[in-house]
Amino acid sequence: MPIQYYIYLCLTLFSIGIIGVLTRRNAIIVFMCIELMLNAVNLLLVAFSKMHYNTAMGVDPSTSVGVDGQLFVFFIMVVAAAEVSVGLAIIVMLYRNTHSVDINFLNRLKN
């Protein structure tokens, strides 16, 4: 599959995530859109790792080029899991204090 198709797919998913962050006010939905953007990047990393493996395999069939890319995706997932646990704790605390998940309430942080 040409690599451009994967790039277009991931760009579309990433832009949908950006539009979600810009247009929604629910803090949980904004958080979910960030997860969507992370996943688009993960998919592109795997596609690129297979692209480089495809090139290197023509020279040496037993090559392991591209393993680093897939391990990087693994570490991104780990960091995302840690981020979600802390982020959701912050949102729960926001809800407990304001009885709303509207991110406009975070305005009061500046005073």
Place this chain on the structure above:
Amino acid sequence: MSTTEILFFFLSALAIFSAIMVLVSKNPVHSVLWLIVVFFAISGHYILLNAQFLAIVNLIVYAGAIMVLFLFVIMLMNLNAETEPQKHIWMKLAGAISGGCFLLMLVSLVRQATEMNGRNALMLNGNIGLIKNLGKALFSDFVVPFEITSVLFLSAMVGAVVIGKKE
């Protein structure tokens, strides 16, 4: 058109449609469920690229653990379509236009990149995505980041408990 191509386009269309549904759903619970569909489609893409380990980890960690956490928090707060805060229509339009401009700019950039021409991602083949090879690399070249990961998890756990604790 081969089966692989049909599957690729089907999974792509499913992922993009569900991602749009995440945005337009009024009810946050529906948004979470559509996001799970996106993660399943992305896992399908991983399987097409023969990245089996990442496909399974994506299903277990994202669609399993993280989305259940989201669903749990939403149900704890009793959010639904009525309590959903809405932005002004002009703000929504401005966000959509700026996101669309971003997409347009990057697509034109990729179209001009001639070094991408003729490069193919290997589908349904290649053994770098198998657990055996990834595990070998993870526990030889990437041992230090792997161990730092456990410290990160511990600090995230302690942080979540401290933040969520009632005063």
